[in-house]
Amino acid sequence: MAAAGIVVIFDFDKTIIDCDSDNWVVDELGATELFNQLLPTMPWNSLMDRMMKELHSQGIRIEDIATVLKRSPIHPRIIEAIKSAHALGCDLKIVSDANTFFIETILEHHGLKECFSEINTNPGFVDEQGRLRIFPHHDFTKSSHGCQHSSCPPNMCKGIVIERIQASLSMEDQKKTIIYLGDGLGDFCPTLKLGDGDYVMPRKGFPVWDLICNKRKLVNAEICEWSDGEEFENVLFHLISRIISIDRKNTSAKMGQLYSVDCKLETMPLPVATGHEAFPQALSVLH
Numbered sequence: 001m002a003a004a005g006i007v008v009i010f011d012f013d014k015t016i017i018d019c020d021s022d023n024w025v026v027d028e029l030g031a032t033e034l035f036n037q038l039l040p041t042m043p044w045n046s047l048m049d050r051m052m053k054e055l056h057s058q059g060i061r062i063e064d065i066a067t068v069l070k071r072s073p074i075h076p077r078i079i080e081a082i083k084s085a086h087a088l089g090c091d092l093k094i095v096s097d098a099n100t101f102f103i104e105t106i107l108e109h110h111g112l113k114e115c116f117s118e119i120n121t122n123p124g125f126v127d128e129q130g131r132l133r134i135f136p137h138h139d140f141t142k143s144s145h146g147c148q149h150s151s152c153p154p155n156m157c158k159g160i161v162i163e164r165i166q167a168s169l170s171m172e173d174q175k176k177t178i179i180y181l182g183d184g185l186g187d188f189c190p191t192l193k194l195g196d197g198d199y200v201m202p203r204k205g206f207p208v209w210d211l212i213c214n215k216r217k218l219v220n221a222e223i224c225e226w227s228d229g230e231e232f233e234n235v236l237f238h239l240i241s242r243i244i245s246i247d248r249k250n251t252s253a254k255m256g257q258l259y260s261v262d263c264k265l266e267t268m269p270l271p272v273a274t275g276h277e278a279f280p281q282a283l284s285v286l287h
């Protein structure tokens, strides 16, 4: 397929959905006060497991949590962008500090789960009492994950996940290009792992964007910011179409052929450009 050389890796909270799923569930189920009381006393990931215990003891059922998750805000253009990128042959993966139960419930609700080949996150499952248990992606009670970045929480370094994905991609014949999308502090470490020729799409005005602006020289990937669902779709498809056209040029150069490459990709469902904003702008360099 046209986009078989492209791997798109998404953060989940505030990237695919337009809220933080942990906060969304706690707030919607009226447990914000307790959450804020306990937050200074334990790591976020352990607190979410504790909150699920509290909610369960108050009689809140797993079905109630699922109902709340299905109401979480998601931009319709993002749903369409994910479906189109998958249909084009991009390999889509998630790297998130939420949990499998929250993510799978939301993706299934929108018919998106089958679009993803991997969901890397904290394990979440329902125990025999019907209580949702949430465990760390990396068990930090046994050992540190070893990453020293202050922006990586103890339960998950997304940079280590990206390195594992890169190692498995390097075993394949076809050279792969990575596009990474995220908004949070935890998305900075994986951004640093991207190479020349890869792309990072930080959400403008969010913590990872600030960090990238301040440490521009550390980032090898090309930076293409986005703000909302429409820009998410426009920028993503502009990049996909650019990567396909570069791949085609390289292939024809290798074969010594002189025919011109059709960069328009007429068969692609490219979004209609609504002005200069529709195309990714390189971030201005901030010193």
Ligand SMILES: [Mg+2]
Pocket: 011, 012, 013, 014, 015, 182, 183, 184
């Ligand atoms: Mg996020």
Ligand SMILES: [Zn+2]
Pocket: 147, 148, 149, 152, 157, 158, 159, 160, 189, 190
């Ligand atoms: Zn890290």
